[in-house]
Amino acid sequence: MFALPDASANSVAFEHQCSRCAGTAVAAAQVPQALTQAPFASRSRFSDPPTDDEILRVGILPQPLAPMGGSMEADENRTLGTALLAYNKSQKSGAFPDAVGPLTDFLKTHPHSRWRAALFMNLGIIYRTTGHMSKTLEAWQRAWDLSKDASDAKARAVADYSVGELAEFEAYLGRFETLAPLLAEVKGRPMHGPGAAKISDASQGLAEMHRWPQDAFRCGPMALHRICLLRGRTAEAYRLEKTRSTMRGTSLTQVVGWAHEAGLDFQMAHRKTGAALI
Incomplete structure (x- = not known):
């Protein structure tokens, strides 16, 4: 069923x-x-x-x-x-x-x-x-x-x-x-x-x-990597491939820093339930 x-x-x-x-x-x-x-x-x-x-x-x-x-x-x-x-x-x-x-x-x-x-x-x-x-x-x-x-x-x-x-x-x-x-x-x-x-x-x-713990917890930089590829920033994407993580992953502060280094104008944000997407 x-x-x-x-x-x-x-x-x-x-x-x-x-x-x-x-x-x-x-x-x-x-x-x-x-x-x-x-x-x-x-x-x-x-x-x-x-x-x-x-x-x-x-x-x-x-x-x-x-x-x-x-x-x-x-x-x-x-x-x-x-x-x-x-x-x-x-x-x-x-x-x-x-x-x-x-x-x-x-x-x-x-x-x-x-x-x-x-x-x-x-x-x-x-x-x-x-x-x-x-x-x-x-x-x-x-x-x-x-x-x-x-x-x-x-x-x-x-x-x-x-x-x-x-x-x-x-x-x-x-x-x-x-x-x-x-x-x-x-x-x-x-x-x-x-x-x-x-x-x-x-x-x-x-x-x-x-x-592969050093590679298995890189969701933040790999998300940025995909965005860079979509935007044609291949050099920045290549640099992001070299990032490493610990078993605890990476912090949001680190991800924002990598984003800025890659020329991405991103910022941290918190969305409340039901809030409009902007």
């Missing part, structure tokens, strides 16, 4: 020179395929109360919503349906995708909902697309924790998708200290499809972090 995105369609292969840079350098431009393709539901209402199948198939969020077992609760489904329609309405009105207040409000008021795992899975996708790195990691971690012991096929799909995305993103960010135990946790778990492919890629990335 899950229309999971093709692992090869939008993923960026790990490079020998920087195992975590490929994903991070294009994080702002790399939109999960399901998010770009999932149309907002044409319906403006649910049954009263909404059925599980209606919520599963509504198509408002990037991935289908599957409950983690248990029996349907009318009031809970009714409240979730209202939250989904409110989010859908805000998106049609031009709000940024990360204006997820209706969804997070539902999670706050329903701390034991069987929809929590699937909602966190979708929030992770939205947060990653809109550049909220910490929220992305937290959402996918919570989705995995809530769904990893599920036996239902749809619920296991939520678990496999969430842990695959989490592991891949941990690798992109070079978080070897959290990636290693996560990979150990899923070792031996029967997995198929995109989730399994992403776990394999993350394992390769972890190996490269340990083998």
